[in-house]
Amino acid sequence: MDDRGNVVGAGADVIVIGAGVVGGAIAYYLSKMGKSVIILEQDEVASGASGGNNGQISIIDREPGIELEWANESMKMYRGYEDAGEFETDLDITGGLALFYNQEEIEIGREVVKKYSDLGYKCSILVGDEIKKQEPNINTDVVMGAAYCGEEGRLNPFSITIGLVDMAVSRGARLYQNTKVIDFVLEGNLIKEVVTDKGSFLGDTVVVATGAWTRELMSKLGLDYRIFYGRGTLMVTNPIEPCIKGPIVPGCFAIGTLYEGDWNLLGLTQHKNGTITIGQDTRAVTNYNKGVSYDGTIGLAKAFAKHFPNLKDLDVVRVWSAVTPHVEDSLPIYGYSGKYPNIFMAAGLKGALTIAPAAGLMAARIIMGETDDNLVADYSPTRFE
Amino acid sequence: MRILNHPILGELKDMETVTIYCDGMEILAIRGEPIAAALLAAGIRTFRKTVKTGEPRGVYCGIGQCNDCIMEVNGVPNVRTCVTLVEEGMIIKTQEGLGKSGGLHD
Ligand SMILES: Cc1cc2nc3c(=O)[nH]c(=O)nc-3n(C[C@H](O)[C@H](O)[C@H](O)COP(=O)(O)OP(=O)(O)OC[C@H]3O[C@@H](n4cnc5c(N)ncnc54)[C@H](O)[C@@H]3O)c2cc1C
Numbered sequence: 001m002d003d004r005g006n007v008v009g010a011g012a013d014v015i016v017i018g019a020g021v022v023g024g025a026i027a028y029y030l031s032k033m034g035k036s037v038i039i040l041e042q043d044e045v046a047s048g049a050s051g052g053n054n055g056q057i058s059i060i061d062r063e064p065g066i067e068l069e070w071a072n073e074s075m076k077m078y079r080g081y082e083d084a085g086e087f088e089t090d091l092d093i094t095g096g097l098a099l100f101y102n103q104e105e106i107e108i109g110r111e112v113v114k115k116y117s118d119l120g121y122k123c124s125i126l127v128g129d130e131i132k133k134q135e136p137n138i139n140t141d142v143v144m145g146a147a148y149c150g151e152e153g154r155l156n157p158f159s160i161t162i163g164l165v166d167m168a169v170s171r172g173a174r175l176y177q178n179t180k181v182i183d184f185v186l187e188g189n190l191i192k193e194v195v196t197d198k199g200s201f202l203g204d205t206v207v208v209a210t211g212a213w214t215r216e217l218m219s220k221l222g223l224d225y226r227i228f229y230g231r232g233t234l235m236v237t238n239p240i241e242p243c244i245k246g247p248i249v250p251g252c253f254a255i256g257t258l259y260e261g262d263w264n265l266l267g268l269t270q271h272k273n274g275t276i277t278i279g280q281d282t283r284a285v286t287n288y289n290k291g292v293s294y295d296g297t298i299g300l301a302k303a304f305a306k307h308f309p310n311l312k313d314l315d316v317v318r319v320w321s322a323v324t325p326h327v328e329d330s331l332p333i334y335g336y337s338g339k340y341p342n343i344f345m346a347a348g349l350k351g352a353l354t355i356a357p358a359a360g361l362m363a364a365r366i367i368m369g370e371t372d373d374n375l376v377a378d379y380s381p382t383r384f385e
Numbered sequence: 386m387r388i389l390n391h392p393i394l395g396e397l398k399d400m401e402t403v404t405i406y407c408d409g410m411e412i413l414a415i416r417g418e419p420i421a422a423a424l425l426a427a428g429i430r431t432f433r434k435t436v437k438t439g440e441p442r443g444v445y446c447g448i449g450q451c452n453d454c455i456m457e458v459n460g461v462p463n464v465r466t467c468v469t470l471v472e473e474g475m476i477i478k479t480q481e482g483l484g485k486s487g488g489l490h491d
Pocket residue numbers: 017018019020021022023024040041042043044045046047048049050051052053054055056057058179180181182209210211212213214217231232233234279280322323324346347348349350351352353354355
């Protein structure tokens with residue numbers, strides 16, 4: 001450190017930018033495999049989407065292939081962290097519902113459910129009062145049907161994100177919070193220095209796990225990755241005894257009729273501690289605006305009261321928002337850059353809480369040279385270079 | 386504990402009382418005061434027991450933010466007693482662990 005408290009020339013084998021669940025998982029496995037790691041976070045651990053989400057494990061919105069394999073593998077890995085006494089995950093596979101409000105959605109839902117049933121998932125379409133088998137408190141007057149998936153559930157995003165970073169640190173990773181990457185210094189086409197507002201860092205490999213901020217950061221290198229972001233507003237009630245069994249999402253999540261733009265649709269989770277997070281109002285914003293949508297919040301509270309009249313008098317105690325990215329072609333940007341060969345990208349992984357452990361392990365293996373990236377060739381950042 | 390003669394607000398007079406019940410105990414409260422104020426005046430410090438360890442909790446922030454003072458009021462769980470005013474005949478219970486959902490609807 002120099003006399004102004006700035007870091008000068010700290011170095012490591014790998015510099016991970018972003019301490020969300022994705023950066024945390026990659027740092028965790030790299031540290032475990034013996035690499036020296038520096039984690040740079042502009043704010044605090046879990047200050048991005050990883051600390052502002054609904055904590056749901058989602059399956060039937062994922063394409064069969066590597067993403068689903070990551071999801072399956074990650075559930076075992078979450079159990080592994082608990083068994084090893086590393087950190088709590090609150091993982092609970094409760095089964096989840098995607099709610100349908102008209103016949104057309106149910107019909108598309110049937111095809112989706114068939115696709116996942118054929119793959120061996122415990123999926124079915126529930127109509128009318130059948131929905132009460134999963135959620136006895138739901139008002140079936142306002143919902144026409146639902147897609148059930150037995151492999152879905154919930155977890156504690158804070159505990160997991162902080163746990164992964166803590167475990168990386170306990171294996172020697174160095175964490176710099178409130179340290180924002182603002183530029184890169186090149187040597188040929190390799191990144192030589194990662195420049196932050198607190199000084200420069202040196203690393204052989206640079207992992208970019210910056211979520212919604214990725215496009216802006218990579219523009220410093222003249223790249224235009226097609227990754228954009230929206231702001232999701234959620235609220236949380238005070239805790240109550242278990243009333244809602246599993247995660248609930250709008251049906252369009254499962255049948256793929258929702259892509260971009262602004263939307264306000266009910267999705268919720270009751271957590272292990274009894275609180276219920278209720279979302280989600282999503283708006284296009286600029287400048288990572290962290291305000292909350294007032295109208296949207298009122299709309300969701302009303303929708304919640306309609307769906308769960310028994311719980312309509314619960315108090316909402318907090319409302320917040322988080323920015324989360326989406327990639328133009330809906331695929332992650334994951335793998336080595338072609339233009340800057342020592343940059344490994346890991347951004348835009350959809351619903352990353354469900355897949356981060358396995359995606360992080362694979363990233364670490366690729367960086368260690370233990371495996372190639374053939375399985376994830378479709379995710380390669382080179383498609384935007 | 387009740388301030389009967391406040392240096393700025395002056396003396397507390399012309400107060401109308403209501404009767405409330407806390408875990409069966411009859412308490413004379415002043416109309417217009419929050420439940421928490423009435424309980425503190427009656428010497429009650431424990432409003433609820435925590436979920437995991439059953440530890441006692443009472444008033445913390447006193448302005449409706451922290452949710453530490455929640456109790457079951459007329460069967461409704463999770464009521465913030467610091468911002469809920471007393472009413473004649475209110476039945477108040479120490480909340481043991483998570484609130485019971487049964488009392489949430491009418
Ligand atoms: C309202 C909402 C609900 C959601 N619900 C769910 C759900 O139920 N289940 C699920 O699986 N997913 C859900 N998601 C998505 C999930 O939160 C994200 O997929 C996941 O958190 C992404 O993790 P990440 O590590 O890529 O990004 P982030 O957690 O955003 O981490 C990126 C980090 O990089 C840091 N950073 C950025 N730029 C820089 C820089 N220049 N220098 C240093 N640091 C930088 C940021 O501060 C941030 O901490 C939801 C998202 C939202 C917004």
